[in-house]
Amino acid sequence: MIVVMKANSSEADIQHVLTYLEKHGLTGHLSQGVERTVIGVLGAIGPTGAPGSIGGLNPAVGEALEGMPNVENVVRVSKPYKLASREFHPEDTVVEVPAACVSGGVVRIGGPELVMMAGPCTVESEEQLMTTAAAVRKEGAVILRGGAFKPSTSPYGFRGLGEEGLKLLAKARDEFGMAIITEVMTPTDVAMVCEYADILQIGTRNMQNYMLLDEVGRTRKPVVLKRGMSSTFEEWLLAAEYILSQGNRNVILCERGIRTFEKTTRNTMDISAFPLIKRLSHLPIISDPSQGTGRRDIVGPMSLASIAAGSDALLVEVHPNPDEALKDGAQSITIEQFRQLMPQVQSVASAIGRQFITR
Template sequence: MIVVMEPGATQEQIETVVKRVAEFGFGTKIVVGAERSIVGVLGAPLPDTLKEALELLPGVEEVVRITKRYKLVSRDFHPIDTVVHVRDVAIGGNEVAVIAGPCSVESEEQIIETARAVKAAGARLLRGGAYKPRTSPYEFRGLGETGLKYLAKAREETGLPIVTEVLSPQDVDLVAEYADVLQVGARNCQNYLLLEAVGKAKKPVLLKRGMSVQIEEWLLAAEYVMAQGNEQVILCERGIRTFETFTRNTLDLAAVPVVKRLSHLPIIVDPSHGTGRWYLVPSMMLAAVAAGADGLIVEVHPNPDHALSDGAQSLTFENFATVMPRLAAVAQAVGRSLPLPQVPEAETALSPAD
């Protein structure tokens, strides 16, 4: 349920609404807009008597029931787009944010080299897995805390904020010591204990869509995070499992405008996992931004042929640098921005005068 206040409603009138809701035993969340404020009522089931009581209060324009099962995530509840701030990077605003780096942190040299290369090409955040969920228990599963330390060193060297995955509730505190964004991977999209744990961590959360998860289920997963008081949630479309086998997954770019319609949360796209083939990644990067994505998360590796995980879908430094100017052009075409680092002009040698 949301209480829409009249334009010009006073702070005292808003506080009266909050107090009345509390008398019924429910919580509230206030959203201040440019023209009017909205008071969201949290809890269920909400009695009709509460709606009637709120409609009588001064400054209340209307009381509307939200029929969707997700409340905090819903655009009905929060009509203004949320912008998640990660250090000096805004995700969800006008600028398209690109997150890039290797699937797995393999060594200090590898992650620092990659961080420098992706920053030089225009990436704003660094990704890298220290803990890796793998289909087979015999595959490389990450360096653990050592990998986190290498990521922190790469941030120190380049200034790029860190995005890395956390696998279990027990690891949240440790990963949060190092990471700027806690990633919940596709396999854990409906791990509700983990969702609650990252919600309590009070750090930005990047929530990937599960490979067989419907959009409503995905938004309800985000609701678990936000219900813990954490409003810094970034959704990530990374492809879903279908009958098609040529690509690793089927990248559902229609999910971008759908989520934009249903939710106020920013949404980014992962074309690496969405396709599983590096040569498809650049095209899907462009398409994602054209579809309205607020950012991208892309796998980049110094030597994909020797990567310990996901080499087939990783871009080389050169391929990543080549696509970024094209990506900036698409962003500009759809009314967004993607600033790229200025490349210093080569010094021109002057011939000595005769």
């Protein structure tokens, strides 16, 4: 349920609605746009199928809200995800990330400008990280990716340097001014990772780790939520709803390929996700063509396709020597390949009326 307030509604009118909701065991989430203010209503409003209910909504609640001062109308939201829906928030959400390397010190994801995030899949050593960071920053990347904690299908695979890797990422940020995105894997690690990271990444295996989603939702750090490898759009947006419902509005969706019957690629990159998610949700959506394909030879074409389809940023794995990478070398491009990629994605961006922020 969404309560739409009139344009001339006062703070007292809004508070009256919020107080009513609280008294009835409901939670009101405020979204104040340029033209209107809406209040998303969360909670058990009435049992589905109860006498007189419509889609599980008790009509008495809606009728009471409609009669309140300066309430324009009450909308029954048809989708199970409320806060992530376009109905709740018609305007695009823009997530701001601090980055000293750009003018104004802030990178905006979801606005007219595009963003390049690049770096190694896994932080292996100081030399490897600093070499990569220097190279990708020189070419225009403004956010540095790098995994300090890495999930591995095999228990014998490299699982990251842990906090030492986080310290190296922080050192790279200090030297190059780039923002840092890194994965957090458990609720108990959230506080520690927040000390170092500018963006928290939730990996595909943890998309439905609801305790972890709740925990990152209690922070105000931007969160990149990767699509589960077998997840529908609805499941993905409901996972985002967990974060949003805890009060963190800084959610960024990431398409990283899904598991299909095809074995030529590691995953099947779902390019349709970009225009469809933008119809369903106000949240920014970015592309990880490295995880999305598992093959460095098609990271470039999938990057171009993602930008053309509406991606708000690219998340690309770059390694000084991918053949010797401790993890996922097959999907990591070389520094030279990244150097060639940047002017290509900038050309596609220009063709659709957008541009990459690089400084």
